[in-house]
Amino acid sequence: MACSAGASVAAIMPSNLNPKACVSSQNPVSLRPVSLPSSFAGGPVVSRAPRSLPSASRRRSLVVRASELPLVGNVAPDFEAEAVFDQEFIRVKLSDYFKKKYVILFFYPLDFTFVCPTEITAFSDRHGEFEKLNTEILGVSVDSVFSHLAWVQTDRKSGGLGDLAYPLISDVTKSISKSYGVLIPDQGIALRGLFIIDKEGVIQHSTINNLAIGRSVDETLRTLQALQFVQENPDEVCPAGWKPGEKSMKPDPKLSKEYFAAI
Numbered sequence: 557m558a559c560s561a562g563a564s565v566a567a568i569m570p571s572n573l574n575p576k577a578c579v580s581s582q583n584p585v586s587l588r589p590v591s592l593p594s595s596f597a598g599g600p601v602v603s604r605a606p607r608s609l610p611s612a613s614r615r616r617s618l619v620v621r622a623s624e625l626p627l628v629g630n631v632a633p634d635f636e637a638e639a640v641f642d643q644e645f646i647r648v649k650l651s652d653y654f655k656k657k658y659v660i661l662f663f664y665p666l667d668f669t670f671v672c673p674t675e676i677t678a679f680s681d682r683h684g685e686f687e688k689l690n691t692e693i694l695g696v697s698v699d700s701v702f703s704h705l706a707w708v709q710t711d712r713k714s715g716g717l718g719d720l721a722y723p724l725i726s727d728v729t730k731s732i733s734k735s736y737g738v739l740i741p742d743q744g745i746a747l748r749g750l751f752i753i754d755k756e757g758v759i760q761h762s763t764i765n766n767l768a769i770g771r772s773v774d775e776t777l778r779t780l781q782a783l784q785f786v787q788e789n790p791d792e793v794c795p796a797g798w799k800p801g802e803k804s805m806k807p808d809p810k811l812s813k814e815y816f817a818a819i
Contacts, residue, residue, distance in 0.1 A: 627736065627751070627759050627762055628759050628761065628762050629758065629759065629760075630758065631756075631757050632650060632659075632757055632758070633736060634649070634651045635649070635650050635732045636648070636649040636650075637725050637726060637727060638701050638726050639694075639701065639723040639724055639726060640704040640708060640723065640724050641720075641722070641723040641724075643708060643709065645701050648723050650753075651757065653753075654755065654757040655755055655756070656755065657691060657692050658689065658690060658691040658692070658753065658755060658783075658784070659693075659694060659751075659752075660691060660692070660693045660694070660751075660752060660753075660780070661694050661696065661750070661751045662675070662693070662694070662696070662751070662771070663695075663697065663736065663746040663747065663748065663749040663750075664696070664697050664748060665746055665748070665767055666697060667697060667699040667703045668703070671767075671769075673707075673712070673717055675748075675771055676695055676717055677712060677717060677718070678773045679693050679695070679722070679773055680717075680720040680721045680722060683721035684721075685777060686777065686780070689780060689781065689784065690755075692722065693721075694722060695720075695722065695723070695724045696725040696727050696733070696746070697725075697727065698726075698728060698730055698745055699728070700726055700728055704724045727746075730744060733745075733749075736751065737749070747765065747766065747767065748765035748766070748767065748769065748771060749762065749763070749765075750763050750771055750776065752776070752779060752780055752783060778798075778799055781799070781800050782794040785798075785800070789804070791806065792804040792805065792806065793806075793807045795815065803815060
């Protein structure tokens with residue numbers, strides 16, 4: 557397979573949060589039927605076109621539509637679920653973070669695979685940078701907490717995760733993956749979806765990668781910094797590739813010329 561799953565975590569959960577049990581509180585999001593491979597063998601998921609179509613059509617990538625309305629700009633679907641953190645079973649409720657922290661919520665396909673551990677450990681190794689931005693990280697897969705725990709207890713050099721700095725959530729019912737529009741119905745696993753949720757509980761950013769493509773911690777961090785900047789400076793917007801300390805832009809036909817004149 558082209559994925560791997562998350563495991564327990566040694567992250568520091570906010571002391572004022574009380575991780576409780578969980579169950580998705582949102583109605584499932586309807587997904588458009590898609591044609592999927594009969595087995596997941598590590599390559600990209602490709603839609604199967606009829607033989608009568610041109611060869612170019614056969615190479616179209618799978619398109620997954622999250623819902624009739626975009627998730628970005630709407631309140632994140634709440635959920636409460638069992639998770640592994642610091643090699644213990646805990647309960648995590650997303651809305652417990654609202655009004656307190658930003659949240660990086662990312663989905664990955666399966667535990668004990670290949671791309672997944674590279675993402676999971678990369679986010680864990682840089683957890684401190686997100687913590688400084690008042691942000692918690694939550695990983696989610698359809699695996700059980702027992703699978704998460706076993707993977708966390710496996711050394712990294714043996715394909716395991718070792719201790720993590722944030723919780724790995726179990727979505728065995730697949731309700732969380734479905735509510736965020738990342739579930740591949742025929743395979744019962746999630747695409748590599750990542751969502752940045754602000755302190756008001758609103759999804760401000762989302763990306764969804766196919767199974768074989770890992771995500772960038774650097775770009776996630778940069779996007780989070782840009783989000784926090786524009787929320788703290790509502791009269792400013794961030795141009796392409798913006799990083800802290802760089803020049804921002806006024807969203808005005810005249811005032812924006814100051815930015816363009818400087819580049």
